[in-house]
Amino acid sequence: MQINEPIKNRIETSLLIKLVAFPCLMFGFGFLLIPLYDVFCDITGLNGKFDLSIKQQKVAQQSALSNTAVSASSHQVTLQFTTASDQPNVWQFQPAESQLTVTTGRQYQTAFHLKNPTGQAMEFTSIPSISPGLANEYLIKTECFCFQKQILQPGEEVEMPLIFQLRNDIPKEFAKLTLAYRIYAQPFYEPLK
Amino acid sequence: MTHSAPQTGIKRWLYTTNHKDIGSMYLIFSLIMLLIGGTMALLIRSELFQPGLQLMQPEFFNQMTTLHGIIMVFGAIMPAFVGMANWLIPMMVGAPDMALPRINNWSFWLLPFAFGMVLSTLFMEGGAPNFGWTFYAPLSTTYAPPSVTFFIFSVHIMGISSVMGAVNVIATIMNMRAPGMNYMKMPMFVWTWLITAFLLLAVMPVLAGVVTMMLMDIHFATSFFDAAGGGDPVMFQHIFWFFGHPEVYIMILPAFGIVSHIIPTFARKKLFGYHSMVIATSSIAFLSFIVWAHHMFTVGMPLVGELFFMYSTMLIAVPTGVKVFNWVATMLRGSMTFETPMLFSIAFVVLFTIGGLSGLMLAIAPADFQYHDTYFVVAHFHYVLVPGALFSIIAGVYFWIPKWTGVMYNEAMGKFHFWVSFVGVNLTFFPMHFIGLAGMPRRIPDYALQFADFNMVATIGAFLFGFSQLIFVYNIIQCMRQRGIPASPQVWEGAEGLEWTVDSPAPYHTFQIPPTIK
Numbered sequence: 001m002q003i004n005e006p007i008k009n010r011i012e013t014s015l016l017i018k019l020v021a022f023p024c025l026m027f028g029f030g031f032l033l034i035p036l037y038d039v040f041c042d043i044t045g046l047n048g049k050f051d052l053s054i055k056q057q058k059v060a061q062q063s064a065l066s067n068t069a070v071s072a073s074s075h076q077v078t079l080q081f082t083t084a085s086d087q088p089n090v091w092q093f094q095p096a097e098s099q100l101t102v103t104t105g106r107q108y109q110t111a112f113h114l115k116n117p118t119g120q121a122m123e124f125t126s127i128p129s130i131s132p133g134l135a136n137e138y139l140i141k142t143e144c145f146c147f148q149k150q151i152l153q154p155g156e157e158v159e160m161p162l163i164f165q166l167r168n169d170i171p172k173e174f175a176k177l178t179l180a181y182r183i184y185a186q187p188f189y190e191p192l193k
Numbered sequence: 194m195t196h197s198a199p200q201t202g203i204k205r206w207l208y209t210t211n212h213k214d215i216g217s218m219y220l221i222f223s224l225i226m227l228l229i230g231g232t233m234a235l236l237i238r239s240e241l242f243q244p245g246l247q248l249m250q251p252e253f254f255n256q257m258t259t260l261h262g263i264i265m266v267f268g269a270i271m272p273a274f275v276g277m278a279n280w281l282i283p284m285m286v287g288a289p290d291m292a293l294p295r296i297n298n299w300s301f302w303l304l305p306f307a308f309g310m311v312l313s314t315l316f317m318e319g320g321a322p323n324f325g326w327t328f329y330a331p332l333s334t335t336y337a338p339p340s341v342t343f344f345i346f347s348v349h350i351m352g353i354s355s356v357m358g359a360v361n362v363i364a365t366i367m368n369m370r371a372p373g374m375n376y377m378k379m380p381m382f383v384w385t386w387l388i389t390a391f392l393l394l395a396v397m398p399v400l401a402g403v404v405t406m407m408l409m410d411i412h413f414a415t416s417f418f419d420a421a422g423g424g425d426p427v428m429f430q431h432i433f434w435f436f437g438h439p440e441v442y443i444m445i446l447p448a449f450g451i452v453s454h455i456i457p458t459f460a461r462k463k464l465f466g467y468h469s470m471v472i473a474t475s476s477i478a479f480l481s482f483i484v485w486a487h488h489m490f491t492v493g494m495p496l497v498g499e500l501f502f503m504y505s506t507m508l509i510a511v512p513t514g515v516k517v518f519n520w521v522a523t524m525l526r527g528s529m530t531f532e533t534p535m536l537f538s539i540a541f542v543v544l545f546t547i548g549g550l551s552g553l554m555l556a557i558a559p560a561d562f563q564y565h566d567t568y569f570v571v572a573h574f575h576y577v578l579v580p581g582a583l584f585s586i587i588a589g590v591y592f593w594i595p596k597w598t599g600v601m602y603n604e605a606m607g608k609f610h611f612w613v614s615f616v617g618v619n620l621t622f623f624p625m626h627f628i629g630l631a632g633m634p635r636r637i638p639d640y641a642l643q644f645a646d647f648n649m650v651a652t653i654g655a656f657l658f659g660f661s662q663l664i665f666v667y668n669i670i671q672c673m674r675q676r677g678i679p680a681s682p683q684v685w686e687g688a689e690g691l692e693w694t695v696d697s698p699a700p701y702h703t704f705q706i707p708p709t710i711k
Binding site (some may be wrong): 125 | 293356369400401402420422431509
């Protein structure tokens with residue numbers, strides 16, 4: 001290296017390009033993390049990703065038919081329904097029945113009422129949750145409005161059906177279960193034509 | 194090549210591309226931010242002096258905790274390290290200046306605007322950001338005050354400034370070393386900063402990304418963190434801590450570098466285990482990318498996740514332990530003297546280790562459910578950041594200020610500053626371990642009566658610590674005014690390194706002809 005070489009010439013342009021490109025890529029990586037997490041959770045079944053849980057339930061349904069018909073091992077379980085929403089003072093969201101005593105292995109139907117009292121079209125998503133959480137695998141939902149987006153016009157009301165049964169092999173200590181639905185709402189905008 | 198003398202008046206500071214001028218501006222800026230953030234800390238501690246609401250409303254209290262955190266992390270600790278990097282890296286590697294002097298000027302001048310914007314939110318309708326320095330969604334999106342938009346833009350500006358600073362540091366270290374200065378001859382401060390700069394390049398853009406997502410959620414009807422539109426608030430925490438955990442090493446690795454210069458100087462021995470120090474620093478940097486979820490053990494992760502993040506976090510104790518043992522081994526059988534920089538460095542080693550051990554306690558996932566969001570966490574991260582990062586900065590300033598200004602600081606005042614700070618810092622943060630374990634949550638303006646005594650002690654300690662920094666300010670101002678004994682080029686008997694071969698104060702231009710390294 002020449003002693004009196006100007007400083008400028010000592011800096012490699014290729015290094016600078018890499019040093020600028022790297023943070024730009026990392027900015028993109030921050031956004032990429034979201035689909036990456038989705039893929040990761042789908043593969044591993046973490047975070048209760050619903051696609052996978054439906055699949056698992058179907059498998060369970062087929063493999064354990066004896067669990068899904070009334071039989072000697074049937075017993076009674078109390079099932080409570082609760083609702084919640086991100087703006088409880090606005091959305092009218094109630095279960096048709098607040099409590100049911102169900103026989104395991106038998107199919108039941110209940111419903112939830114939802115009304116949009118606002119003057120604006122809203123898009124709703126409802127997220128189910130069962131407690132105690134370990135009872136999740138014993139609850140088979142044949143028809144559910146979980147995770148489905150629906151659009152309610154101003155003042156519109158809907159009744160959302162839930163058809164379910166509890167498996168016979170649910171342990172006796174789960175004598176009382178709570179099925180909670182929480183709705184999340186956001187304004188709905190017509191897609192641009 | 195000719196170099197002109199500095200311009201006069203304000204133009205010198207606005208237009209300067211000199212690494213020493215820019216370094217000084219960074220350091221003074223961070224000192225001002227330290228005092229502003231410190232004042233906010235004292236307001237917080239005053240409110241917590243006794244139970245009940247005395248001085249402020251909870252809303253304002255929350256704004257204070259948020260701004261205190263943001264200002265201390267991004268305004269005080271990080272710019273102080275960048276300031277030191279500016280002053281020292283070119284001199285330590287034998288370069289005439291930073292690689293990109295104009296970008297250097299720009300990175301600095303972005304900061305006053307970013308923090309001016311952050312501070313201006315205090316006067317806006319709805320108040321300043323009040324969601325804590327970690328700005329978790331949806332507190333920072335759905336429920337945020339309108340000023341959050343200004344907060345987001347100022348984080349963008351800070352991020353740009355940090356990334357440009359990091360690019361500059363890497364280019365300087367990789368391209369501007371004097372002939373013969375190979376990588377394994379570089380001083381530890383240069384090594385730690387090189388690794389820190391790579392961490393900055395990797396994670397500051399992710400922070401910029403996450404605040405951009407917030408901006409879009411707030412203003413452009415996206416749903417990154419909103420369950421109503423298919424998003425997930427927990428996603429925010431994952432992305433934030435992907436930035437946040439490397440960030441805590443960004444704030445401590447340069448501190449390791451500073452201490453690795455001061456301890457050998459005053460122990461009059463070579464640094465023990467230079468190679469292992471370099472390897473330990475790199476391993477810490479690597480591990481910092483795979484431990485982020487230990488900040489969120491309580492969000493409902495699967496067991497496998499908890500175990501993975503627990504064990505990988507505990508693994509960090511190994512390279513950190515290597516460093517602590519190396520510093521102790523450097524001091525062992527050295528002929529030590531205890532000047533102010535050494536006192537602060539020894540306190541750093543001891544108190545940072547306490548902070549590290551409480552970190553290990555927090556890493557134990559099942560126990561973390563008890564500690565999470567309590568004052569135990571507050572005690573932990575203040576132990577690693579105040580007697581950790583901040584003490585190392587203070588030690589570094591005392592160590593190099595004779596080189597920067599050409600005069601010795603007042604040693605008696607320096608020692609007095611140390612002892613008052615040392616007592617104050619422990620009085621403030623040690624009781625927080627106990628109240629945390631007893632269950633006092635963090636970020637609350639009022640608390641249950643059983644926590645009253647320890648909180649009172651902590652507040653007294655905080656005022657002691659806070660006001661003792663005025664001695665530091667006095668010492669710095671006296672040096673800047675050239676009041677003191679002129680310093681020799683080597684300054685300290687045991688000092689080694691290129692920066693000690695130039696005059697004190699360091700001439701405006703150094704190493705225009707590269708020195709030859711043996």
